[in-house]
Amino acid sequence: MIIxxxxxxxxxxxxxxAEQFNLDSEEMPVSEFIVAEDKGxxxxxxxxxxxxxxxxxTSLGVVTxxxxxxxxxxxxxxxxxxxxxxxxxxxxxxxxxxxxGFKTVKESTECMKKxxxxxxxxxxxxxxxxxxxxxxxxxx
Numbered sequence: 417m418i419i420x421x422x423x424x425x426x427x428x429x430x431x432x433x434a435e436q437f438n439l440d441s442e443e444m445p446v447s448e449f450i451v452a453e454d455k456g457x458x459x460x461x462x463x464x465x466x467x468x469x470x471x472x473x474t475s476l477g478v479v480t481x482x483x484x485x486x487x488x489x490x491x492x493x494x495x496x497x498x499x500x501x502x503x504x505x506x507x508x509x510x511x512x513x514x515x516x517g518f519k520t521v522k523e524s525t526e527c528m529k530k531x532x533x534x535x536x537x538x539x540x541x542x543x544x545x546x547x548x549x550x551x552x553x554x555x556x
Contacts, residue, residue, distance in 0.1 A: 417487065419494050422449035422461065430461050439475040450494050452478070452487045462491040464499055470527035473505040473549075492516050493556045496549055503549035504528045510545050517554025518547035 422430060424446045434441040444463070452460035460478040464471055473495050478487045496503065496517065504527060507513055510520060521528070528546045 417452055417454045419452050419490050422446050422451045426458055429458050433477050434475055437477045439477055450491060452491055460487040460491055462495055464495045467527045470502040470504050471499045473503060496556055500551045506544055506546050508543040513547050518549050521546045521548050
C-alpha cells in the first residue's frame with residue numbers, strides 16, 4: 417500500500433466514496449487530498465483543509481472491505497506529519513482519534529465552530545466533538 421498525494425484523475429473516485437460515506441464532498445481541490453492506493457485502486461483518502469487560522473483534518477474515508485487494516489491510521493499519520501501544529505477535526509468517533517494523539521477541545525475555536533450545516537446528513541450529530549492534535553501524545 418502507498419500513501420501519497422491525490423492525482424486529479426482520481427478525484428472522481430474520491431468524490432464518489434466521500435458521498436457514499438456521507439463525508440464532505442463539496443469543493444474538493446486535489447491539492448488538499450492524500451490517498452491510500454493498493455494494487456492500483458484507491459482504498460482510502462483524507463483531506464487537509466486550510467481554514468486560514470488552523471488546519472482541519474476532514475473527509476477521512478476507507479473503503480469498507482479495507483477497514484481495520486490500519487489504513488485510516490496511516491492516512492491520519494500522513495496529515496499529522498505534514499501539519500502537526502494547529503490541526504483540528506470534528507468527529508463522531510473520538511476514540512479512534514484519541515489513540516492517534518488528538519484531544520477533545522471543550523470550547524469551539526474561531527477556526528472550528530460547530531455550524532448547523534455540519535450536521536446535515538450526519539448519523540449522530542449529538543456525538544460530534546471537536547478535537548486538536550497534540551504531537552506530545554501522538555504515537556507517530
